[in-house]
Amino acid sequence: MSAQDHAGHDHTHGGAAHGSLKGYLIGFVLSVILTAIPFWLVMDGVIDNKQATAVIVMAFAAVQIIVHMVFFLHMTPASEGGWSMLALIFTVILVVIVLSGSLWVMYHLNANMMPGLHEMRQMP
Amino acid sequence: MTSTAITAGAEPVFHLEEEHAHAEGGSTMLGFWLYLMSDCLIFAMLFAAFGVLGGNYAAGPAPKDLFDLGLVAVNTTMLLLSSITYGFAMLTMDKGRVGETQSWLAVTMLFGLAFLSIELYEFAHMIHEGATPQRSAFLSSFFTLVGTHGLHVTFGIVWMVTLMVQVARHGLIEANRRRLMCLSMFWHFLDVVWIGVFTFVYLMGTLR
Numbered sequence: 001m002s003a004q005d006h007a008g009h010d011h012t013h014g015g016a017a018h019g020s021l022k023g024y025l026i027g028f029v030l031s032v033i034l035t036a037i038p039f040w041l042v043m044d045g046v047i048d049n050k051q052a053t054a055v056i057v058m059a060f061a062a063v064q065i066i067v068h069m070v071f072f073l074h075m076t077p078a079s080e081g082g083w084s085m086l087a088l089i090f091t092v093i094l095v096v097i098v099l100s101g102s103l104w105v106m107y108h109l110n111a112n113m114m115p116g117l118h119e120m121r122q123m124p
Numbered sequence: 125m126t127s128t129a130i131t132a133g134a135e136p137v138f139h140l141e142e143e144h145a146h147a148e149g150g151s152t153m154l155g156f157w158l159y160l161m162s163d164c165l166i167f168a169m170l171f172a173a174f175g176v177l178g179g180n181y182a183a184g185p186a187p188k189d190l191f192d193l194g195l196v197a198v199n200t201t202m203l204l205l206s207s208i209t210y211g212f213a214m215l216t217m218d219k220g221r222v223g224e225t226q227s228w229l230a231v232t233m234l235f236g237l238a239f240l241s242i243e244l245y246e247f248a249h250m251i252h253e254g255a256t257p258q259r260s261a262f263l264s265s266f267f268t269l270v271g272t273h274g275l276h277v278t279f280g281i282v283w284m285v286t287l288m289v290q291v292a293r294h295g296l297i298e299a300n301r302r303r304l305m306c307l308s309m310f311w312h313f314l315d316v317v318w319i320g321v322f323t324f325v326y327l328m329g330t331l332r
Contacts, residue, residue: 019211019214019215020215021212021215024208024211024212024215025208027208027211028204028207028208028211031204031207032204035197035200035201035204035319035322038323038327039193039196039197039200039327042193042327042330042331043193043194043197050331053331054328054331057323057327057328057331058323058328060323061319061320061323061324064319065316065319065320068207068312068315068316068319069316072207072211072312072315073309073312073313073316080153080154080157083154084154084157087157087158087161088157088161090161091161091164091165094165094168095164095165095168098165098168098169098172099168099171099172099175102172102173102175102176103172103175103176106175106176
């Protein structure tokens with residue numbers, strides 16, 4: 001088989017598009033910005049309200065994950081005939097259920113069964 | 125699909141439909157993506173465990189006492205740089221340049237090793253200060269989550285060395301291209317997991 005054969009063959013699979021130099025560079029610059037801002041916010045304590053900082057940091061992480069998916073992992077709704085996207089959506093749903101379910105249930109368990117401060121001090 | 129023809133008194137006959145040919149490796153990418161998604165679930169469980177236990181210090185050290193965010197920022201930079209250099213390796217692979225692909229892979233590997241060294245230094249430092257995995261539930265879940273990610277990076281580097289040997293021996297044949305594309309997905313996936321780690325473990329832990 002010739003090199004062109006390989007190229008044509010790869011192309012028909014479509015799923016593993018390789019992206020372009022421009023795509024990788026855009027992804028890189030975006031992810032550097034999206035990483036630097038949360039670190040700056042936390043390290044320098046720019047916002048006094050910790051909860052607000054946490055929400056902003058999480059929002060940056062969510063955006064950065066999408067940036068990586070698009071520019072580095074080359075996810076498109078059409079890759080592998082839509083099956084990768086379907087698997088991804090299924091996984092995201094499971095992850096959301098696992099994370100929010102665990103945190104929610106365990107928070108309430110903690111809140112209801114937390115020993116009083118007095119007992120806490122006597123613990124080793 | 126099978127079709128059956130049953131005539132009275134005769135044994136049922138099954139006709140197997142002819143299966144059309146599948147090109148070798150035609151479904152590898154999807155299969156590998158499914159593996160990554162199941163790996164993602166492992167990390168989701170570990171994140172959930174850390175989310176639940178991350179505040180249980182057992183009167184031991186808290187994230188604020190342990191984490192050096194400057195070091196974590198350097199570590200994150202290493203992983204980000206390794207992601208873009210792997211991207212360059214893929215681009216040169218597309219053009220069929222063996223030498224350049226190998227050099228970009230080597231650069232990626234060096235960034236990966238730098239990441240691991242910094243992480244191991246951080247772990248050693250913590251353990252030296254008495255913050256061992258046995259110290260508290262927070263530290264157990266921390267070491268499990270971050271350690272699992274570090275182990276993935278380690279195996280990614282082992283895989284990368286293997287592929288560099290393969291490419292050196294056989295060149296950029298189709299099988300090697302397919303393997304490099306799988307490793308590319310694996311490597312970028314680890315970077316995505318690291319976004320979760322530095323956000324939820326390090327940044328949010330310091331805020332706590």
